[in-house]
Amino acid sequence: MPTAQHAANRHILNIDEPISTDTQAPTINPTPAQQILAHYPKGSWVAQFDCGAERPVIAQVRDAYADPVAAGAAPLLDLVIFNRNGTRIGRQSPGMGGPRSFEPACSSQRWERIQRPDFSRMSEERHHWGHHLVKVNPGA
Known part of the structure; x- marks a missing residue:
């Protein structure tokens, strides 16, 4: 049998009131760097057209991350380079003891999603073969 204390607690806690479901988590606006990072998901394809639109460099994104040294700089991409036949090329720059299967820390400014x-x-x-590549819109 409910006591007066139980009745008081029910009133304080509003146990009889339905729980509102229209509360939403606060909206967090992504920073420009986060938006750019989201534009280069792992496994997406990119091409570098500035070294020749007819024979661009083709790569697949292995990882994307913010530049740890230069705050506000373009995000960096770890890229697996491919030739026009679809064969993995591996690293083209001097390894210097680093990875051999991909190009690390490439500036995203020179690469376009395809x-x-x-x-x-x-x-x-x-x-x-560059005309066979189809660019992806930045918002896609």
């Missing part, structure tokens, strides 16, 4: 390359079509081209 759709998964059609390596079979590109391998048929001898000198110009």
